[in-house]
Amino acid sequence: MIFDIVAAVFIVAGLVFFALGVLGVLRFPDFFSRMHAAGKCDALAAILIILGFMVYVLKDFSGPSLLVALKIFFIAIFIFVASPTATHALVKTALLLGAKPWSRQEWLERRRQK
Amino acid sequence: MTGEQMSKAGTSGIIVEMAVRIATPFIQLFGMYVIAHGHYSPGGGFQGGVILGSAFILLGIAFNQEMALRYFSERVNSILGSSGALIYVGTAVVCALLGGLFLDYSALDRVLPLGPVEWRSMGIFVVELGVGLAVMSIMTSLFWDLGSGGDLEKGL
Numbered sequence: 163m164i165f166d167i168v169a170a171v172f173i174v175a176g177l178v179f180f181a182l183g184v185l186g187v188l189r190f191p192d193f194f195s196r197m198h199a200a201g202k203c204d205a206l207a208a209i210l211i212i213l214g215f216m217v218y219v220l221k222d223f224s225g226p227s228l229l230v231a232l233k234i235f236f237i238a239i240f241i242f243v244a245s246p247t248a249t250h251a252l253v254k255t256a257l258l259l260g261a262k263p264w265s266r267q268e269w270l271e272r273r274r275q276k
Numbered sequence: 277m278t279g280e281q282m283s284k285a286g287t288s289g290i291i292v293e294m295a296v297r298i299a300t301p302f303i304q305l306f307g308m309y310v311i312a313h314g315h316y317s318p319g320g321g322f323q324g325g326v327i328l329g330s331a332f333i334l335l336g337i338a339f340n341q342e343m344a345l346r347y348f349s350e351r352v353n354s355i356l357g358s359s360g361a362l363i364y365v366g367t368a369v370v371c372a373l374l375g376g377l378f379l380d381y382s383a384l385d386r387v388l389p390l391g392p393v394e395w396r397s398m399g400i401f402v403v404e405l406g407v408g409l410a411v412m413s414i415m416t417s418l419f420w421d422l423g424s425g426g427d428l429e430k431g432l
Binding site for chain 2: 236240243244247250251254
């Protein structure tokens with residue numbers, strides 16, 4: 163029972179972070195802040211959901227379930243390494259190729275001109 | 277976008293390189309795991325081969341082609357790919373020569389008596405091994421040929 167509750171808390175927390183990430187991708191003004199929202203929220207949410215799966219698998223504690231939990235934990239470590247790296251590579255490439263970060267001043271000027 | 281910008285964007289930097297250094301051995305281990313578990317759980321030769329090949333593609337993207345070719349040269353690539361195809365067809369032909377049908381693994385019982393049922397399982401594993409090797413080398417060489425624009429210098 164306690165395992166079910168802990169797993170549910172982890173998974174719901176992960177879903178909340180995913181929802182916030184989606185909100186950020188939809189609402190933020192330029193590529194960099196969107197990648198900021200997507201990268202951070204995706205990594206944390208995926209890891210939280212995977213931890214929830216791990217706790218759920220460990221409900222009936224035995225050799226095979228421990229093995230499955232270990233494999234799920236390796237996936238979490240892989241996401242922990244790969245997701246920020248992918249975000250970094252994307253943003254760095256965009257910056258080098260000349261994408262301009264959003265600034266409030268430019269935005270205000272453009273709005274005044276309209 | 278100018279050529280200079282492209283070449284500047286081509287250097288991936290220390291963060292990506294370190295992440296690739298850390299991840300590559302585990303990707304290869306996972307590829308072998310997928311091949312080895314292919315005959316009784318999800319996975320198999322093709323999927324494992326693609327994962328193994330993607331490890332070399334990742335090296336080629338994060339560093340450059342010369343670096344990846346130093347670890348896995350075109351010659352080794354060709355030899356592994358051909359031997360993969362040879363393992364596949366060889367197993368099938370050996371089965372046929374031993375009196376069974378083409379790819380009828382239970383005929384291999386006459387080489388090493390494990391019982392026909394066990395050989396049907398083990399035979400799939402041997403064939404998956406060949407498929408994995410062939411797919412790995414084809415994935416890698418496809419990327420190298422396309423990534424170098426068709427003129428792969430210093431091949432073989």
